Amino acid sequence: MLKLFKIVAILEGISYLVLFSNMLFIKPNHLELYKTLLYPIGMSHGVLFIGYVLLAFLLKKSQKWDLKTFGLILIASLVPFGTFYIEKKYL
Template identity: 70%
Template sequence: MIKIFKFTAISEGISYLVLFANMLFIKPNNFDLYKTLLFPIGMAHGILFIGYIILAFLVKKSQRWSIKDFLIVQVASLLPFGTFYIEKKYVKNA
C-alpha cells in the first residue's frame, strides 16, 4: 500500500505542475490547444488527487502519523511540490 501511495503522491505532484504549465505557458500562446488539453490533464489530476487523499487515510495507521502529521500530509496535496516533500519526509518503509 505504501508503494502505491508513493507512486500516487509523485504522480499527483507531476499532474499538478503539468496543469499549471498548461495554464501559464500554453494558454497565452495557443488558447485552442489549452482548451484541448485542459480536460484530460484536469481529469487525470482530479483522479490522482482523490486517490492521494483516500490512500493517505489508508496509510495513516501503518505509518503511525499523528493528527498533526496527517493534516500536513493532507494540506501538502494543495501546494505545488508539496506531495514530493511528503513522499520524501513522511513515507517510510517502502
C-alpha cells in the first residue's frame, strides 16, 4: 500500500500544479480551453486528493508516523510541491 501512496502522492502533486497553472494562465486569457479542461482536471485532482488523504490515514499506524509527521503529510497536500517533498523525505 505504501507504493500506491507514493504513486498517488506524485500524481496528486502533478494534478495540483496542472490545475493551478490552468487557473493562472488559461482562465485570465478567457481561452476556450479553460471550459474544456477545468472540469476533468478539477475532478481528477479532487479524486487524487481524497485518495491521498485516505491512504495517509490508512498508513499512519502501519508506518508508525507520529502526530508531527502525520500532520506534515496532510499539510503537504495543500501546498504546491508539498507532496513531492513528502514522497522524497518520508516515503
